Amino acid sequence: MEYARLNCLILLRKKNSPERRGYFSIPCLLQNWSGMRIPNLERRSFLLRLIYALCLCGATWTHLQVALVHGLSWDYGGAAPLTRIYWTSLLFIDPLTALLLLLSPGAGLILCVAVIVTDVVHNSWFALHHPIRTDLYLSQIVFLLFVAFTVRTAWRGAVSRSAALRAAD
Structure with missing residues (x-):
């Protein structure tokens, strides 16, 4: 020690x-x-989940700025209703995911993958029809790639931690 x-x-x-x-x-x-x-796999899993959570906190900050300036019912410059609902919901889903990544790793990892995949797919579709901020879009793609290449390690460490806690009980 x-x-x-x-x-x-x-x-x-x-x-x-x-x-x-x-x-x-x-x-x-x-x-x-x-x-x-702490075994290496669990430590790596925690660090990856912490990085994911910090990135999601950054995304939350972006959505919060929009909500503070325009309100929760803003139409995002005439965006489709489902787009408005999706983007506004991320103000609540992103911090929930960040919290789950630390408190309930399995559920947090599943939700994290779902959030970033749907976000990139949705924003890719949106970019075909409307101009978007390239810097934010590229940061989402980089985060998606990072999650895609590291989620297996994060999952294995979270599952082994969960199994060890169940065995201790």
């Missing part, structure tokens, strides 16, 4: 030294700080 903390501090101290330039490990910061040993 103490060795892991010391090792992390040494890595941080050597961060700017020539032989370690550019090397920095986020998991090192979170490693064993609670005094509990």
